[in-house]
Amino acid sequence: MFIDYYEVLEVSPNANSETLERIFRYFAMRYHPDNSETGDEARFSEIVEAHNTLKDPVKRAQYDIAYRDHAGLRRELTEEASNTKGIERDVVI
Structure with a gap:
């Protein structure tokens, strides 16, 4: 199962190393x-x-x-789920 580490740390994937360190220290002390x-x-x-x-830059890459x-x-699954073309409606008899 894939774990979204950016979500775990509540940071953007574009966060720099200083931000990651600051957020880590905050959550580490809290939890x-x-x-x-x-x-x-x-x-x-x-x-x-x-x-x-x-x-770690290599692990992060x-x-x-x-x-x-x-x-x-x-994203593909979301788009597929929102596509209603292939869905047939129940017919009331």
Whole structure:
């Protein structure tokens, strides 16, 4: 299953490394399991995974290829679902 790391970090795919680092630190402090008020171990793990991928230029380039493929497929499915030409209406008898 494809995980949208940009969505996990709530940043644009065009975000620079400084923005990624700033947002990561914010979410890491917020969702760290040691934070008694807002800690969330599962969310924290997702954030760390997203950050580790997007902070490395090589990993990010590889991820961006998969991201564009996924985004293209999602767009195709949306267009196909909104196309009503092939849908037949039920006939009331």
